[in-house]
Amino acid sequence: MAELILVAASGLAREVLASVRASGTFEVAGYLDDDPALAGGQLDGIPVLGRISDATAYPGAMFVLCAGKGKTREKIATALAKLGIGSVRYASVVDLAAFVSAGSTVGAGSILLANVVLTADVRLGSHVVAMPNVTFTHDNHVDDFATLTAGVSLGGGVGIGRCAYVGMNASVREGCAIGAGATVGMGSAVLQDVPDDECWVGVPAHRMPGGDRPHEKTSRNGKH
Numbered sequence: 497m498a499e500l501i502l503v504a505a506s507g508l509a510r511e512v513l514a515s516v517r518a519s520g521t522f523e524v525a526g527y528l529d530d531d532p533a534l535a536g537g538q539l540d541g542i543p544v545l546g547r548i549s550d551a552t553a554y555p556g557a558m559f560v561l562c563a564g565k566g567k568t569r570e571k572i573a574t575a576l577a578k579l580g581i582g583s584v585r586y587a588s589v590v591d592l593a594a595f596v597s598a599g600s601t602v603g604a605g606s607i608l609l610a611n612v613v614l615t616a617d618v619r620l621g622s623h624v625v626a627m628p629n630v631t632f633t634h635d636n637h638v639d640d641f642a643t644l645t646a647g648v649s650l651g652g653g654v655g656i657g658r659c660a661y662v663g664m665n666a667s668v669r670e671g672c673a674i675g676a677g678a679t680v681g682m683g684s685a686v687l688q689d690v691p692d693d694e695c696w697v698g699v700p701a702h703r704m705p706g707g708d709r710p711h712e713k714t715s716r717n718g719k720h
């Protein structure tokens with residue numbers, strides 16, 4: 497069985513661990529994380545093996561980036577690429593209870609948790625995270641490092657930009673585009689395109705006053 501290392505010992509990493517344990521698709525060797533407070537410890541019975549740059553010490557392992565924010569996953573992927581760890585070293589994690597249609601594609605390093613559905617001709621880039629119960633419908637196109645949190649629903653033909661973040665239970669009307677680096681607040685109903693790097697919230701969604709680049713603080717404790 498292939499060996500998998502979870503990069504960033506986050507809440508998402510523990511969710512990925514639970515999914516992989518249920519499916520038995522990988523043997524999880526441990527986490528890599530730069531937080532000194534985690535060094536030498538364990539989370540959910542799996543050891544923190546070292547810092548992220550220690551990835552080079554595991555030439556036979558596959559990796560999955562588990563930082564909750566796409567920008568952070570992008571930074572880690574860039575740093576690891578400089579150490580010679582490229583796309584072939586990333587595993588996709590697809591929960592047993594996810595549905596991926598035959599005509600859909602999932603990029604390297606992407607994570608699909610329980611009950612994620614890809615209906616027809618959905619294209620997910622690399623290092624995309626789809627948390628439980630995300631519904632992708634026909635012809636959705638999701639760029640690298642995007643994050644779709646629990647319960648998000650996308651209408652047909654929706655596009656999601658690189659590193660965009662869509663909050664819990666948000667819905668996006670068919671044909672709309674969410675820009676690169678944009679944030680959609682939880683519970684929002686998006687009825688028109690959201691420009692790059694803006695934050696939109698509400699029903700119907702509108703630009704949040706002062707809502708430039710708020711994805712850096714999508715959670716209050718920064719740990720997700």
Ligand SMILES: CC(C)(COP(=O)(O)OP(=O)(O)OC[C@H]1O[C@@H](n2cnc3c(N)ncnc32)[C@H](O)[C@@H]1OP(=O)(O)O)[C@@H](O)C(=O)NCCC(=O)NCCS
Nearest residue numbers: 645662663664679680681682683697698704710713714720
């Ligand atoms: C949109 C979001 C990023 C804004 O966070 P923030 O920058 O800390 O914003 P604040 O909480 O200070 O709120 C700013 C204003 O926007 C409003 N607002 C915030 N989130 C909102 C939302 N989802 N829908 C409607 N209004 C919202 C607030 O009521 C506040 O309005 P006010 O200025 O009139 O009082 C955040 O609320 C959010 O929805 N994050 C996603 C959470 C999520 O899905 N987490 C998943 C974890 S796995």
